[in-house]
Amino acid sequence: DGGITQSPKYLFRKEGQNVTLSCEQNLNHDAMYWYRQDPGQGLRLIYYSQIVNDFQKGDIAEGYSVSREKKESFPLTVTSAQKNPTAFYLCASSVRDGYTFGSGTRLTVV
Amino acid sequence: GQNIDQPTEMTATEGAIVQINCTYQTSGFNGLFWYQQHAGEAPTFLSYNVLDGLEEKGRFSSFLSRSKGYSYLLLKELQMKDSASYLCAVNYWSGGFKTIFGAGTRLFVKA
Numbered sequence: 001d002g003g004i005t006q007s008p009k010y011l012f013r014k015e016g017q018n019v020t021l022s023c024e025q026n027l028n029h030d031a032m033y034w035y036r037q038d039p040g041q042g043l044r045l046i047y048y049s050q051i052v053n054d055f056q057k058g059d060i061a062e063g064y065s066v067s068r069e070k071k072e073s074f075p076l077t078v079t080s081a082q083k084n085p086t087a088f089y090l091c092a093s094s095v096r097d098g099y100t101f102g103s104g105t106r107l108t109v110v
Numbered sequence: 111g112q113n114i115d116q117p118t119e120m121t122a123t124e125g126a127i128v129q130i131n132c133t134y135q136t137s138g139f140n141g142l143f144w145y146q147q148h149a150g151e152a153p154t155f156l157s158y159n160v161l162d163g164l165e166e167k168g169r170f171s172s173f174l175s176r177s178k179g180y181s182y183l184l185l186k187e188l189q190m191k192d193s194a195s196y197l198c199a200v201n202y203w204s205g206g207f208k209t210i211f212g213a214g215t216r217l218f219v220k221a
Contacts, residue, residue: 004152035211042114042197042211043153090152098143099209101152 002027006091006102012110013078013085021076021105023091032074033099036060037088046089049074078107085109112136114212116198121218122188130183130215132198140207143199144172144183147214153197156183185217193219 004025013019025032031050035043045058049068063082068074078085086109091102113135122128134142141160145153157165159174159181171184183196195214202208 040118040213042213043199044211045209088150098155098158099145099153101154103152104150106150 004091004093004100004102006089006105008105009103011105011107013107014110016080018077018079019107021078021089021091021107023074023076023102024072025074025091025093025100025102026072027093027100028071029093029095029100030071031094032068033092033094034058034064034066034074034076035090035092037090037104043090046076112200112202112210114198114200114210116196116212116215118213119216119218121220122185124188124190124219124221126188127184127186128188128217130185130196130198130217132181132183132212134179134181134198134200134210134212136179136200136202136210138203139176139200140203141201142172142174142181143197143201143209144170144181145197145199147195147197149194156196188219190219190221193217 007022033048034046044060046064047066049055052071055068065077089105092099116132143158144156147153157172164173169186174181195216197214198212
């Protein structure tokens with residue numbers, strides 16, 4: 001079945017560490033996205049990519065980095081520069097009429 | 111700027127009907143989505159309205175009025191499994207297609 005796979009489901013990070021969240025899709029979608037979800041707030045766009053080897057900053061890109069070397073993969077790195085990284089991270093891909101989301105990664109700073 | 115408002119929480123009884131409202135202020139409006147999200151899980155697509163009117167899909171219906179910047183999601187014959195957050199999202203054009211999400215409405219269905 002086609003879909004988006006995010007891993008890991010839960011991730012714990014120490015202060016000052018970089019961590020990478022994986023996102024893989026087999027839907028053959030060109031566009032991929034990373035969103036952050038915090039309690040009481042709407043999904044906020046971190047980065048997006050419309051095509052391989054190209055990506056754009058979203059509304060809250062500071063402290064994050066991405067790469068898009070393959071159509072299927074869009075990993076997100078949460079760097080030590082991100083001061084409040086504890087959140088639920090959702091990866092998505094899309095065609096024009098809607099998003100397909102992965103099951104999410106819950107990142108906690110310990 | 112772009113903005114979406116929806117109620118934070120609602121409670122309804124199993125078997126009843128509930129209407130979840132969403133108001134938005136956007137320029138370059140291109141369509142409105144509703145997603146369902148159970149706690150700790152991915153949002154799943156429910157509906158997409160581009161034109162004014164009511165779209166019905168089984169127990170769920172979605173309405174759009176572009177002139178009023180207003181939409182609602184109607185859930186009939188509520189079941190306990192409908193307890194979830196319902197996200198309203200607007201697709202708009204601003205140098206490319208973009209989407210803004212509301213904070214979601216948490217629906218509690220009680221027996």
